[in-house]
Amino acid sequence: MKTDDLINLLAHDAPVRTRIGKVLALSVIAGILISGGIFFAMIGFRADIGSAIETVRFLFKFVVTIALAATACAVVFRIGRPGVSLRIWGWTLLAAPLLLLAAAAVEMAVMPADSWSARMIGHNARFCLTLIPLLSIGPLACFLFALRHGAPERPGLAGAVAGLAASGIAATFYASNCTDDSPLFVLLWYPMAIAMVTAVGYVIGRRILRW
Amino acid sequence: MNHSAREEQWAVWMRAAVNGDVQAYHRFLSAVTPHLRAMARRRCEQFGAPVSEAEDVVQEVLLTIHLKRGTWDASRPIGPWISTIVRNKLIDGLRRRGRHTSVPIDDVIDILEAEDQTDALDRLDVDRMLEQLKDPQKTIVRSISVEGTSVRETADRLRMTEGAVRVALHRALKVLAALYRSETSENR
Numbered sequence: 239m240k241t242d243d244l245i246n247l248l249a250h251d252a253p254v255r256t257r258i259g260k261v262l263a264l265s266v267i268a269g270i271l272i273s274g275g276i277f278f279a280m281i282g283f284r285a286d287i288g289s290a291i292e293t294v295r296f297l298f299k300f301v302v303t304i305a306l307a308a309t310a311c312a313v314v315f316r317i318g319r320p321g322v323s324l325r326i327w328g329w330t331l332l333a334a335p336l337l338l339l340a341a342a343a344v345e346m347a348v349m350p351a352d353s354w355s356a357r358m359i360g361h362n363a364r365f366c367l368t369l370i371p372l373l374s375i376g377p378l379a380c381f382l383f384a385l386r387h388g389a390p391e392r393p394g395l396a397g398a399v400a401g402l403a404a405s406g407i408a409a410t411f412y413a414s415n416c417t418d419d420s421p422l423f424v425l426l427w428y429p430m431a432i433a434m435v436t437a438v439g440y441v442i443g444r445r446i447l448r449w
Numbered sequence: 450m451n452h453s454a455r456e457e458q459w460a461v462w463m464r465a466a467v468n469g470d471v472q473a474y475h476r477f478l479s480a481v482t483p484h485l486r487a488m489a490r491r492r493c494e495q496f497g498a499p500v501s502e503a504e505d506v507v508q509e510v511l512l513t514i515h516l517k518r519g520t521w522d523a524s525r526p527i528g529p530w531i532s533t534i535v536r537n538k539l540i541d542g543l544r545r546r547g548r549h550t551s552v553p554i555d556d557v558i559d560i561l562e563a564e565d566q567t568d569a570l571d572r573l574d575v576d577r578m579l580e581q582l583k584d585p586q587k588t589i590v591r592s593i594s595v596e597g598t599s600v601r602e603t604a605d606r607l608r609m610t611e612g613a614v615r616v617a618l619h620r621a622l623k624v625l626a627a628l629y630r631s632e633t634s635e636n637r
Contacts, residue, residue, distance in 0.1 A: 239508075239576055239579065239594055239595065241482060241486075241504060241507055241508055241511070242479075243594040243595050243597075244508050244511055244512070244594060245475060245478040245479055245482065245511065246475070246593060246594050246597060247590060247593050247594035247618070247622075248474070248478055248511060248512070248515045248622070249471050249472075249474045249475035249478060250471060250593050250599075250600055250615075250618060251515065251615070251618050251619050251622060252466045252467075252469050252470060252471045252473075252474040253466075253467065253468065253469035254467040254468075254518055254519045255519075255619070256519050257467075257519045258519050258520045259522070318520055319520045319521075319522060319530075320517070320520060320521075320529075320530050320533035320534050320537070321525070321528075321529030321530040321531075321532065321533040321534075322522070322525070322529075387519060387520070388517075388520050389513075389517040389520050389534065389537075391533065391537060448630060449513065449516075449517065449626075449630070
């Protein structure tokens with residue numbers, strides 16, 4: 239086939255059916271709905287949510303998880319577009335860990351040292367490590383599906399960021415169930431769960447996001 | 450025409466194309482191709498590949514630009530978008546031909562600015578891929594590309610609706626790109 243013939247062929251398929259921005263927006267909505275659906279069907283809020291919501295420690299968990307979900311989603315929206323710089327948005331991913339480290343430092347400043355380890359170990363580690371990955375499955379699948387319409391330069395990295403965004407959503411739901419509110423607990427266990435999801439996103443992304 | 454004016458023209462055509470303007474899209478692809486060809490040839494020379502392979506790379510890049518055009522944000526300049534796709538596909542295409550390389554982005558932009566002679570060459574890669582398509586996709590692709598019939602004529606001849614022909618064409622192009630990709634990974 240001559241190149242001119244190929245151009246003829248391609249020209250006849252001119253209209254764009256799927257725009258990456260629209261698909262990604264839908265994937266965020268679908269991901270939140272799936273994750274939330276599973277959460278409320280299986281787990282739900284913690285029993286004392288009414289009083290918990292008045293404590294700074296409980297609320298600050300959401301500052302961290304929502305920061306993670308928002309910054310990672312912002313990167314997901316850009317990473318599938320060739321020629322769009324990620325540099326500034328990549329740096330914003332540090333917001334959630336920095337906020338969490340600052341909160342942990344404050345916690346250690348105001349709480350006696352002999353209570354640190356108990357606060358860090360908590361009571362719900364097992365749930366944290368299983369429920370966050372479980373609640374991530376839906377959003378991760380949605381993001382990866384949407385990113386297949388994109389053209390990420392580094393497919394593995396794109397998959398990993400999708401994993402971060404998915405676990406940010408999952409962690410936000412999970413945090414409203416977990417009764418361990420100390421930043422020290424969050425600092426120890428949440429990143430482990432999030433790292434698992436991110437690693438899975440990386441492995442799958444490398445396979446299915448090539449173009 | 451200077452660099453930015455040309456890119457602005459490309460962007461105008463591409464904006465019309467994504468909304469379904471076949472003529473504008475044809476102009477866009479025809480205008481971009483000489484630049485792709487210059488780049489591919491220079492790369493082939495640089496890495497000791499036969500220059501005849503350059504046209505395969507050009508066709509593969511065109512197919513990629515086509516399938517990924519939904520990732521271009523119409524409010525952004527089109528130059529960096531094309532450069533990034535080309536760089537990725539040049540690496541892919543040359544790697545598939547057994548040469549390990551990296552293509553610096555500045556180089557890509559330089560060549561996008563270069564002019565080049567345009568003579569269309571016959572290439573084998575796409576033809577070999579076409580053989581792997583199933584009907585009616587294969588017939589539709591041949592009819593529109595080689596014989597130059599319109600979508601409507603093709604639809605009449607195959608007793609299909611125009612919409613069905615368009616969908617089949619789009620799927621065929623996706624299959625072609627997937628075939629390219631699978632070859633790339635097999636030979637890695």
